[in-house]
Amino acid sequence: MHQPTITQARHHLLEKKYSAVELLDAVYKRIDTVDGKVQAYIHLTRDIARQQAEAADKKLAAGEDAPLLGVPIALKDLICMKDTRTTCASHILENFVSPYDATVVQRLKEAGAVLIGKTNMDEFAMGSSNENSWFHVTKNPWDLNRVPGGSSGGSGAAVAANECMAALGSDTGGSIRQPAAFCGITGLKPTYGRVSRFGLVAFASSFDQIGPMTKTAEDAAVLMNVIGGHDPMDSTSANVPLPDFTAALSNDVKGIKIGIPREYFGKGLNADVEKEVQAAIQTLESMGLQTVEVSLPHTEYAVATYYILACAEASANLSRYDGVKYGYRSQHADNLMDMYTNTREEGFGEEVKRRILLGTFVLSSGYYDAYYLKGQKARTLIKQDFEEAFKQCDLMVSPIAPAPAFQLGEKLDDPLQMYLSDIFTISANLAGIPAMSIPCGQSQDNLPIGLQLMGNHFDEATLLNVAHQYQHTTEHHLQHPTI
Amino acid sequence: MSSVSFDIEKIALLARLKLTEEEQIRLARQFEGILEHIDQLNQLDTENVEPTSHVLPLQNVFREDEVKQIFEDGKYLPLAPRQDKDHYEVPQII
Numbered sequence: 159m160h161q162p163t164i165t166q167a168r169h170h171l172l173e174k175k176y177s178a179v180e181l182l183d184a185v186y187k188r189i190d191t192v193d194g195k196v197q198a199y200i201h202l203t204r205d206i207a208r209q210q211a212e213a214a215d216k217k218l219a220a221g222e223d224a225p226l227l228g229v230p231i232a233l234k235d236l237i238c239m240k241d242t243r244t245t246c247a248s249h250i251l252e253n254f255v256s257p258y259d260a261t262v263v264q265r266l267k268e269a270g271a272v273l274i275g276k277t278n279m280d281e282f283a284m285g286s287s288n289e290n291s292w293f294h295v296t297k298n299p300w301d302l303n304r305v306p307g308g309s310s311g312g313s314g315a316a317v318a319a320n321e322c323m324a325a326l327g328s329d330t331g332g333s334i335r336q337p338a339a340f341c342g343i344t345g346l347k348p349t350y351g352r353v354s355r356f357g358l359v360a361f362a363s364s365f366d367q368i369g370p371m372t373k374t375a376e377d378a379a380v381l382m383n384v385i386g387g388h389d390p391m392d393s394t395s396a397n398v399p400l401p402d403f404t405a406a407l408s409n410d411v412k413g414i415k416i417g418i419p420r421e422y423f424g425k426g427l428n429a430d431v432e433k434e435v436q437a438a439i440q441t442l443e444s445m446g447l448q449t450v451e452v453s454l455p456h457t458e459y460a461v462a463t464y465y466i467l468a469c470a471e472a473s474a475n476l477s478r479y480d481g482v483k484y485g486y487r488s489q490h491a492d493n494l495m496d497m498y499t500n501t502r503e504e505g506f507g508e509e510v511k512r513r514i515l516l517g518t519f520v521l522s523s524g525y526y527d528a529y530y531l532k533g534q535k536a537r538t539l540i541k542q543d544f545e546e547a548f549k550q551c552d553l554m555v556s557p558i559a560p561a562p563a564f565q566l567g568e569k570l571d572d573p574l575q576m577y578l579s580d581i582f583t584i585s586a587n588l589a590g591i592p593a594m595s596i597p598c599g600q601s602q603d604n605l606p607i608g609l610q611l612m613g614n615h616f617d618e619a620t621l622l623n624v625a626h627q628y629q630h631t632t633e634h635h636l637q638h639p640t641i
Numbered sequence: 642m643s644s645v646s647f648d649i650e651k652i653a654l655l656a657r658l659k660l661t662e663e664e665q666i667r668l669a670r671q672f673e674g675i676l677e678h679i680d681q682l683n684q685l686d687t688e689n690v691e692p693t694s695h696v697l698p699l700q701n702v703f704r705e706d707e708v709k710q711i712f713e714d715g716k717y718l719p720l721a722p723r724q725d726k727d728h729y730e731v732p733q734i735i
Contacts, residue, residue, distance in 0.1 A: 487722035499659035534692030590696030
């Protein structure tokens, strides 16, 4: 019973094949069985979920309906849900209880979702492996010795291991797409501004976006219909019309032009990844899409640009953790300065400190022009690359990561190597465009491989349309790990 | 090696972080490698390029200044590590 997609579960619930409470019980039973190994969750919200499932059953019995009525969904633990903990996988917020709902949570509740728990992540979403969590390391359900990716690795692993129907993640430099690829699921980073960030704990405010992590593109469309759209509580949320993403799924894809950015297929690309991504491009061609080679010439500068700008924004955003209004405070402080410095030294993990320091440095007097301003100008060049490329195509396809999921501990001592593994996902955040990951095959050692689809601003509908039709033609998204 | 020297003690103070000696040594070494990578941006001619701080063409976003009860009273002060009836408590300042 814990296997269905959102769409299937909705049918089953409406047909009274099982109740929302029975579905919830089955999902929690699955969590109780496998999460000791996978460790996808930080904490479960059993009481709240039970109340929501009971309320859903009452509505179902009364013949009412809502887009997610009775569907169990997990949240990455940096999205605030009222009266539950939001830890960001950090010691500094370990006991923080949210006093309000994020806009996406409010919308999920209104749509009848059953919110079952908060998933693990890299601390403050900083990382590509989930190894930077204060609590524990989530394992990849396909191979428990490998990372699930990051930073939304808990959400990715929970969906792949059938510990929820779907989850929300957040993506600042690839944090939805890379774990989706590593865990063999579907993940969408919407256009910057498409989904409200109100109640999302900020990492880098000009990059962060919340998005769906699901078993299918169809489910991603269902979730986007619920969480997308303008929100007056987020001044950067875009006031543009929200299309019906599920209605666009069945559009004819013949004639859609896909660009193949040549810079994404160079040296350093794992042979299995290259083979499966090329095979996926052939499949798309056989479905009637046209391909054209395009160029994104500033790709090699994306990682450097991103780490300047994202760290600068992070250093400002994380200055709020000072031990005064909420969160952890050091017990070792006789004066105000010691309280600040000891609280932050004891409360933050090493990767967070590394990025705060780098961000502070690039914003500091004497270095601002050489680093921060230079980074902002490089961002313009990268954004212009996409504007030029989209004159020749409707969307672009590429690998998500240079290789499948790596071993636990493999890159932990070399931050630069960890950063460079984000090379194919970071540009979409710099340009603010929507991008998604869908499973497109497996490596020789049975690890999932992800295909990236990148679209033009506010054109999630074409991404979801092509992804859905691809999943209609192939069965890669139906492969499940055995745990 | 990057041409810029990274004064980790000064930066840590600006960031309000108290690093252990071991952390200082390890992080300073890592920053050398990261800054060396970042320095490749110097290859780019950005003389006539405008900076991008935000990807969407956003102007100031205004709304009517209406008083609304958005957050519940009494929910916020108790979140503080130390508080008294109606204020936050911190170590003595003066």
